[in-house]
Amino acid sequence: MAIFKKKEADTYNELDAKKNASNVSDGMLRFNRVTPFSNALYSALFIFIAAICVLPVLFVIIISFTSEQSIGVYGYSFFPKELSVASYKYVWNMRDLVGRSFLNSIGITVFGTCLGVILTATMGYTLSRRNYKFRGFYTWFIFIPMLFRGGTLASYVVNTQIMHLKDTYWALILPICCSTFNIIIMRTFFTTTVPDEMIESGKIDGANQLRIFVQLVLPICLPAIATIALFLTFAYWNEWFHASIYISSTRSDLFPLQYVLVSIEQKIQWLINNAGNVSADAQDVPSETMRMAIVVIAVVPIMFSYPFFQKYYISGLTVGAVKG
């Protein structure tokens, strides 16, 4: 009982704190609002857009519960004639593979995102310092790879024969942890939101660049960090290409979830492209309902990770106000 009360008290305190925080800008917000009519219009617009965007996910979920026969006769439908959980049963039979790859995906995503954020932020910060001597050189240095690449074969040779990444988790983490695009976004954020005076004052206090970066710059650039972290999270979660090249089929213990899905797609493509060569002993294609079931398993968890990042974008003007 006592514990319950304490918890309750905590919640109240939290609520109060939030209220106070928003009070800072409340007065300002009141003047700063769009008219109620515009608000209604905008809200309606967003509800409409959101509906269009939710539809396909709904569709995928419905198909995953549709019976295969029903698809065969009536095609895909939002209102299936016959429901079935057969596809989930089939996925359940594959639980060793799907479960393992699910854990792999989470591990790779978390680790890769952390690594990627560090690499991106440090370079982005360096490039944003106007008095950095090598700034011009480094801009070109990271710009060129955005356009010119060695190609799959050369990358494969370097990654397998020099770095020996084949059949390791590193092959799924390292090649995509950094990108010119993310660094440039980061640089732009830094140049627009970090005032030079702050760096200068840091230096006057005797801090070195690493300390300035970690203690002064990063805290006010949380939205930027969250943006890049979000991009990386999605990139890692959706990644399958490197798995298809660097992970042998017999090392299914290293598969990420997306690759399990894609390997099924590839099989279907292969069967179409080689219709002439497929003799009776070739395996049949898996059903569509089963593929959709895997899509559901692959999409739903990442959906729930989104609100975690989201709080950094939609907190309105409060962050700015506090900073000001």
Place this chain on the structure above:
Amino acid sequence: MSQTDKTTVLQPKKKSKLTLDDIQLFLLSLPTTIWFIMFCYVPMFGILIAFKKYKVAPGKGFLWSLVYNSKWCGLDNFKFLFSSNMKTTIAMFRNTIGYNIIFIVLGIVIPVALAIIISHLYSKKLAKVCQTMIFLPHFLSWVIVGYFVYAFLATKEGLVNNILIGMGLDPVKWYQKDGLPYWPYILVFLNVWKNVGYNMIVYMASINGIDGSLYEAAVIDGASKHQQTKYITIPLLKPVIIIMFIMAVGRIFNSDFGLFYRTTRNSAALYDAFVTLDVYVYNSLFNSTIPTYGYASAAGFMQSVFGCITLVTANAIVSKFDKESAFF
């Protein structure tokens, strides 16, 4: 405005000597530098494949095969890009560039507009929920989107045709000649629909980073919301918008293969509406028994060179008007 003035004043003159700062910054960026060298610069020798008839030498490894065993062939590997008939070649370049221009414009205007509008909504909860939903299409691969589109457009079972029949209209064979005029719109719609949530994030994060005191001052001065957007939000978003624009321009010869190939299901009747450089290259090379690394490399190199030219041009134009926001 005042911010930029300050920075120009503060900007120190170029020094000839390395300062402690330079060394610290260099060390800070060293891990990323190493990453770029290992994953981007070392493999870059692979560009040579575009100018050689690559032939592997048994048991000798890649480098030996490339340097000693493969003959130089000049621009031979590039020929296949232009060896089709005139109609296809024109359609291919027209579509690649045309769609990209539309995508670049819409890919900036719509997300910026939505990001600004969403920051105005009264209900933050609604804003959050909607934003999450707008993001959902990004998680579905084009293959899955292809199935989704098919559910709407299938000739017999498709939703759209059933509605048309219900309204007493003639059904349309969407994936055949009948459907051709509609596809450019469908493709543009799908592209915006899938990417808008993703693109919005950058702008929302930037809006979030804007100094709140600016708005406060504007409110005190009696500025309307419209004026605030015009004189504060958009000018402060400008650097981000410009950078996104320049980077998109650099990829103007590339196209999102999945969008064009999977949603149209590579239907021959629609070829004119969806063939892009990447689709053409894929259709020529996929599943080929002859080794195609040289050709693929050549196609990629051509895209890079053209992309580089357009990017540098765009950058030069931007820096004429606004040196601060330019790429270099």
Place this chain on the structure above:
Amino acid sequence: MKKLLAIVLALVMLMAVGMASAEEPVKLTWWLFTTGDAPVDWPEVEAKLNEISREKIGVEIEYKWMTADQINLATQSGEYFDLAFTCGWYNDYATNIANGMFLDIAPYMDLLADAKALTPDNIWAGVTQGEKIYGFPHVKDYGIEVFWILDTDFFVDELGLDPTSYEAQHIGFAEMGEYMAKYVELHPGEIPLKVNKGGATSWMNGLADWISLEYWLGLDWAQKGTENELQVKSALDIPKFTEALYTLHDWYEKGYINADAAVTESMPRSIAGVVQSGQGWFGAETVWANAKQKACFISRFDGPYLTTDGLIGSVTAVSSYSEHPEEAVKAINLMNSDPEYRTIARYGIEGKHYEVVEPGIVKRTDLGNANMSLAAYTQGSYALGPVEASPFESVPANPNQWTELVERYTAEAITSSVLGFMPNIEPVADQCLAMKNVWEQYIYEMQTGTSDPAVVIPELKAELEAVGLNEVIAEIQAQLDAFMAAK
């Protein structure tokens, strides 16, 4: 203390002796084909296989299942291997020989004696070039026979066909139209022949003596024995091919084929209509019944033909830079002559992945289906070891199907006049790529009957000629003439 030392010393000596006496097994790498999905339980199966191979030939083999992309990257980047699966559509046999990747195994034939004894003579022509033999061909359905796969419930129960009769087992391609007409009449609104964009599976395989299915070039079977038999032609100039297109279009117009076939990606056998097709052999009905989850019988509409493509349909080659060529050849011999080894490689572990139903017939367990399903024909001969049972009593498995198959091929097969010929398209690669691109725009609609051949064929032909069809044909014709002259 001394005692302890003595024990340690003795142990060390024992270990040294033990290591010296048990000869280190030679380790080999064997590349095999997969479409990308993994046989999850393979490591366990591999351990079991290595027990046998260690004992019998002193070899341990690491099997690497590779997708087409992976094997291309691996070969092109010069990765090491000892043995590899190769054929016309994966790890391309002809290109690899041209690059010198494969070892001539003719000098090692003694080591292959057991496997060779189980291999029919007419299969070797595909891998033999002059005196040289570049691979070991697997005994499987190496001739081309194309079948209708027909649902028992309609064809037997409703129409009263006798599935064991000669007529029912040999329904012609065009003839199927009559049956489908009956089906549509009896089941209005239903579609008998549901296909994906690839068309009716394997519909084209017997239509010509294909030199390249990629660019649709071949010899006309109808010209065999005449002076024109060696004339390389575009598929569009081969009447049997164009007639088939007209038939398909007719079926499409009549509603026997699904309306969106040309843009349909996957059509699993379990939901495709009462008529299906596929390349196979008499005996494959059990495999198909398994995929369809429905009782069926099969009816041959084309073949058998013996062609280069069929004979190199599944080959194991030895790497030209293998450090252990003798052991590698021994491994091929083991895989293709030892029933125990072959059965484990194909079905997995008895009791876990499969059960023996009766001598020569096995049934996969659920676990076997989920975790040990693989393209077994890429490993070695099919004729060795048990066959798979079907889930239906009306579709019995025939353990003698492979002996009968070889007999049938020997008695009935039409043999290609150009066995062993593989074109090198390198000199006309640009034209070929352009042709591939043009075909890509037409073929899906053609092979599903969607487009009208009367309109499309002239159009397609003009486009192909514009991008260099005639140059390609001239080049291949010259190569073929040279090949025949050398023969």
